[in-house]
Amino acid sequence: MGVATIGRVSRDNTSTDPKVRAPLVLPGNDYASITDKVCSIVETPRPPKAWYVAFCIAASLTGVLGAVVVYLITTGVGVWGLNKPISWGFDITNFVFWVGIGHAGTLISAILYLFRQKWRTGINRFAEAMTIFAVICALLFPGIHVGRIWLEYWIAPLPNQMSMWPNFRSPLLWDFFAVGTYFTVSLCFWYMGLIPDLATVRDRAQGKVRQIAYGILALGWTGSNRHWHRYERAYLLLAALATPLVLSVHSIVSFDFATSMLPGWHATIFPPYFVAGAIFGGFAMVLLLAVPCRQWFGLKDVITPRHLENMCKIVLATGMMVGYAYAIEFFIAWYSGNPTEGFVFINRAFGPYAWAYWTMVFCNVATPQVFWSRRARSNPWIIFGVALCVNVGMWFERFVIIVTTLSRDFLPSSWNSYTPTWVEIATLAGSFGLFFTLFLLFLRFLPMVAMAEVKAIMPAPHDPVRR
Amino acid sequence: MKPVPADQPKVWGLLAEFANPADLKEAAEAIRNAGYTRWDAHTPFPVHGLDHAMGIKPTRLPYVVLAAALTGAVGGLLMQWWMNAIDYPIIISGKPFNSLPADIPVTFELTVLLASLTAFVGMLIANALPRFHHPLFASAPFRRVTTDAFFLAIEAEDPRFDLAETKTLLLGARATRVFPVEG
Numbered sequence: 225m226g227v228a229t230i231g232r233v234s235r236d237n238t239s240t241d242p243k244v245r246a247p248l249v250l251p252g253n254d255y256a257s258i259t260d261k262v263c264s265i266v267e268t269p270r271p272p273k274a275w276y277v278a279f280c281i282a283a284s285l286t287g288v289l290g291a292v293v294v295y296l297i298t299t300g301v302g303v304w305g306l307n308k309p310i311s312w313g314f315d316i317t318n319f320v321f322w323v324g325i326g327h328a329g330t331l332i333s334a335i336l337y338l339f340r341q342k343w344r345t346g347i348n349r350f351a352e353a354m355t356i357f358a359v360i361c362a363l364l365f366p367g368i369h370v371g372r373i374w375l376e377y378w379i380a381p382l383p384n385q386m387s388m389w390p391n392f393r394s395p396l397l398w399d400f401f402a403v404g405t406y407f408t409v410s411l412c413f414w415y416m417g418l419i420p421d422l423a424t425v426r427d428r429a430q431g432k433v434r435q436i437a438y439g440i441l442a443l444g445w446t447g448s449n450r451h452w453h454r455y456e457r458a459y460l461l462l463a464a465l466a467t468p469l470v471l472s473v474h475s476i477v478s479f480d481f482a483t484s485m486l487p488g489w490h491a492t493i494f495p496p497y498f499v500a501g502a503i504f505g506g507f508a509m510v511l512l513l514a515v516p517c518r519q520w521f522g523l524k525d526v527i528t529p530r531h532l533e534n535m536c537k538i539v540l541a542t543g544m545m546v547g548y549a550y551a552i553e554f555f556i557a558w559y560s561g562n563p564t565e566g567f568v569f570i571n572r573a574f575g576p577y578a579w580a581y582w583t584m585v586f587c588n589v590a591t592p593q594v595f596w597s598r599r600a601r602s603n604p605w606i607i608f609g610v611a612l613c614v615n616v617g618m619w620f621e622r623f624v625i626i627v628t629t630l631s632r633d634f635l636p637s638s639w640n641s642y643t644p645t646w647v648e649i650a651t652l653a654g655s656f657g658l659f660f661t662l663f664l665l666f667l668r669f670l671p672m673v674a675m676a677e678v679k680a681i682m683p684a685p686h687d688p689v690r691r
Numbered sequence: 692m693k694p695v696p697a698d699q700p701k702v703w704g705l706l707a708e709f710a711n712p713a714d715l716k717e718a719a720e721a722i723r724n725a726g727y728t729r730w731d732a733h734t735p736f737p738v739h740g741l742d743h744a745m746g747i748k749p750t751r752l753p754y755v756v757l758a759a760a761l762t763g764a765v766g767g768l769l770m771q772w773w774m775n776a777i778d779y780p781i782i783i784s785g786k787p788f789n790s791l792p793a794d795i796p797v798t799f800e801l802t803v804l805l806a807s808l809t810a811f812v813g814m815l816i817a818n819a820l821p822r823f824h825h826p827l828f829a830s831a832p833f834r835r836v837t838t839d840a841f842f843l844a845i846e847a848e849d850p851r852f853d854l855a856e857t858k859t860l861l862l863g864a865r866a867t868r869v870f871p872v873e874g
Contacts, residue, residue, distance in 0.1 A: 255735060255839035381774060389774035393783045398796035405800040405807075412811040420736070424837035443821035446828075447836045449732040451818040453742050454750045458814035461756050462807055469803045476796050679839075680736040684712050 237530045238602055248343050248681055250525040255679050258526065262421075262673045263428055265521045271668055272520045279664045285657020292650045293368055301371050305645045309638050310630040314648040315369040316480075317622040318655055321505070322362035323403060323477055324498075324618060326410070327470055328506025329355025333413060334466035337459075343534055345677040346527045349421075350517065350666070351510045352414040357662040358509070359407045361655045366399070368651075395479040402476040409469055413462050416455070419445050420676040474502040481625065488568040488629035491556065497549035504542035504588070505618035507535050511611040515604045517667065526673050529602050536601040539614065543592035546621075550585065564634055572628045576641060580624050587617025703826035703874030704730075704846040705857055706833065707866035712738040715841040718864035719744040722843065725860060729849040733827070733842040752817060756810045763805030767798035826874025833872075844872070 237246045249258070265271075296303055306313050329351040336344040370376060379400050381390055390397050423445035426438035445451070475495035482494040491497075511532065518527040557569040572581050591613040594600040601607070627642050666672070709715040712734065719732055723746045732741055775781060776788035786793070815821070827833045827844060836842055843866070845857055854871065861869045 259838040381770060387779070389779045391781055391783060392771040392775050392797055393786065393790060393793040395796075398800075401797045401800040405804040408804060409807040412807055416811055416814070420837065424735075427834040427837045439823065440821075443815070444823050444825060445820070445837075446825055447733040447735060447842075448818075449734060449738070449741050449745060450747060451820070452734065452737040453747050454752055454814050454817050456737050457750050457752050458810045461753060461810040465803050465807045465810070469800075469807075472796070472799060472803075479796070676736040676837075 236602070237528050238533045238598070246530055248346065248528070248530070249678060250528055253525055253682070255682070258673075258675055258678055258682070259424055259428075261522060261526065262671050262675050263425055265523075265667065266425060266669055266671060267428065267430075274516075274520050275664060275668065278660065282657045282660035282664055285654050286661045287657075288650050289654025289658055292647050292654060293364075296368055296647060296651075297373060301369065303645060303647045305643050305648060307640070309633050309640055310627060310642040312626050312630060313642050314623075314644050314652055315365045317619065317626055318652055319362050319365035320477055320498075320622040321619045322358045322365070322655065322659075323406075324474060324502035324505045324622075325358040325509045326355040326362065326406070326506065327474060327499070327502035328510050329353070329358075330406075330410060330413075330466050330470040331503055331506070332510070333417070334463040334470065337463040338467060342681045343531055345674055345681055346531050347510065347514060347535075348677070349414075349417065349674040350513060350663075350672045352410065352417065353663065353666045353670070353672075354506075354509060354513060355410050356407070356414055357659050357666070358506075359403065359410060360662065361659050363403060363407065364655060364658070366403075395476065395483050398476045399480055402473045406469060406473045409462070409466055413459075413466055416459060416462065417674055417677070418670065419443055419455075420447065421671040421674060423447070424675055425671060471499055474498045486629050486633075487562070487564045488572070488625065491553065493549055493552055493556070497546070497553075500542050500545035500549065501588075501618060501621060504539060504546050505615060507539050507542065508611040508614035508618070511535050511539070511607055512615065513663065515608045515611070517672065519604070521667070521672070523673060526678060532604070532607055533598075533601045536595045536607060536610075539610070540592050540595040543588060543614070547585075547589035550589065568629060568632060571632050572624060575628065575632070577624060577628050577631070580620050581628070584617050584620040584624055587613040588621060591617070701873065702847050702854065703872045704844055704848075704852070705854070705861065705869055706827070706830060706872050707843045707845075707861040707864075707869040708832065709841040709843065709865065710867050712741070712841060714865045715843065716741055716744045718843055718861065718866065721860065721864045722845065725851065727845055727849050727851050729846040729852075731844050733833070733836045733844060735837055735839060735841075738841075750817065752810065752813050755813050756806050759809035760802050760806035763802040764798055766805075767801035768794060771797060826872055829874065830870075830872050832870075 237248075237250065239246055253261075304313065304315070306315075329348075332344050332351040333348045333355075336348075367373065367376065378384060378386075379390060379397065419442060422438055422442035426435065426442045429435040429438050475498065478494035478498035481489035482491060484490060514527055514532065514535075518524050554569050557565045560566075572578075591610050594606060594610060600610075631641055632639055707718070709718060715732060715734070715738065719741060722730055723744065732738075732745060734741070771794040772789055780788045782788075832840070833842065843861065845852060845861075847854075851857075858869050
């Protein structure tokens with residue numbers, strides 16, 4: 225691409241003309257400029273002011289999280305507003321919410337890889353980082369909600385003082401294996417993708433400390449083609465393994481509910497419904513992070529309007545699947561002829577938690593509909609707004625499922641209502657603090673775009689004139 | 692390899708730079724056809740067709756991963772059967788002690804876990820990584836290999852290696868420059 229043509233090429237690569245292959249990296253870039261753009265973010269002595277402001281807020285919230293978790297552990301789970309019959313509230317809502325967020329990262333890194341969706345390369349790195357940090361936040365909640373956390377190792381199949389083994393017929397134990405495996409595999413996948421890019425940062429490092437730190441992290445990568453050969457094969461295998469894994473994780477999370485006998489939970493639609501919701505909420509979170517990041521760190525050439533548009537389309541599609549699941553739940557509640565089931569759903573929509581239900585429906589079903597319009601899909605403000613709405617909506621979805629069912633049991637004498645205490649609200653806010661603290665540190669110290677993968681999908685430089 | 696006079700620094704090999712992936716691929720074919728064995732290409736990203744040009748045999752990693760996956764599946768099933776049906780039988784909802792359907796989720800997760808860890812660790816072991824010292828790291832131009840440079844490195848240990856002849860071969864294969872690496 226000659227310099228003269230660059231000025232005439234549109235910066236908008238969202239064209240749907242099937243005759244033209246839209247560029248995945250905007251024109252005017254070569255291998256070196258990609259490295260410069262991505263590496264300068266981690267090399268600059270001073271990140272943008274917005275980074276400092278965001279980091280201060282996030283780190284303070286993480287401090288709050290630490291304090292309330294210590295308070296919870298030293299005092300007991302009574303500091304939460306949970307009691308019979310509502311023994312799950314904010315804790316499990318937050319757990320399911322955060323695990324769900326992670327799913328988009330794995331979908332982008334593994335499923336889109338298997339389907340040869342080359343546009344994934346611009347966004348997969350930070351989406352995978354988002355997965356890791358979201359799963360850390362998710363693991364926190366089951367970790368602290370058990371009360372006596374020092375006996376947590378009883379979950380693992382380890383010999384213990386009671387000479388007992390875990391009950392492998394419990395979905396809660398399946399959950400431990402599913403989320404634990406998910407975290408480990410996501411971490412391997414993410415780190416493996418990082419190795420070549422860490423080597424790039426190592427090779428450009430100026431100071432001794434940076435050279436040694438990135439040198440150790442890059443594991444001595446030399447870009448050897450014999451290494452690339454095994455690396456690519458291992459990456460493909462990990463993608464092939466992560467694909468069924470990610471579908472299994474939220475399915476197993478949904479078994480926590482679906483295998484119980486409670487009305488509103490005991491439904492066969494739960495696994496696909498939960499997986500669609502997880503991808504929906506996760507993509508919204510990727511958009512929520514991508515829109516400001518590409519602005520602040522000058523990555524608009526790599527995370528292009530087309531990337532955002534594609535993600536908006538996925539949000540629209542998965543949002544409609546979620547909407548369909550909401551409708552089918554109601555249909556089955558009526559069609560089953562089970563009066564308790566019917567009552568639970570009428571109560572969800574028109575009972576004391578109707579405000580939460582309609583917030584969920586508005587955020588998850590109504591707002592993504594704006595993405596039918598191409599103008600909305602290419603306006604970062606609208607994308608950010610819808611992504612925010614979807615995240616709120618997906619949190620409320622889990623809240624509605626958990627609380628409406630538990631608060632209206634089979635026996636009216638045991639009905640109750642649930643109000644979170646300040647400790648629960650602070651823990652939720654703190655989990656966002658932890659997530660954003662980790663994410664901001666990632667942006668500061670690790671390459672946020674998979675440079676090697678982006679270069680592999682760029683057109684090769686022209687051959688020099690043959691002699 | 693011909694003996695090196697004592698007053699010259701020991702040469703680890705020759706490093707040749709190429710302008711683009713297409714030239715590198717052609718050069719790789721030339722080096723392979725010339726019968727070299729201890730050599731490698733170094734690129735910022737995996738170049739399509741380079742494996743074939745270099746004559747790299749497919750890695751056996753997938754078979755190792757398959758073995759790990761089967762170990763995870765069989766091990767997971769045996770563990771749950773032994774723990775819940777043999778060593779400490781627990782009655783849950785009147786279900787049989789050895790209830791296979793309930794064992795599937797954990798079996799699946801262990802299969803994926805073992806296979807994934809094997810793919811990752813197996814790749815590192817097969818590539819002899821981590822390796823924190825390499826003669827190429829001492830070469831300043833080589834630092835651009837992780838940005839935009841395409842290199843071919845031939846080790847002096849290669850039986851066909853000859854400083855002058857190999858250099859001529861590389862230059863003839865359209866290398867933009869060829870220089871020795873000490874080590």
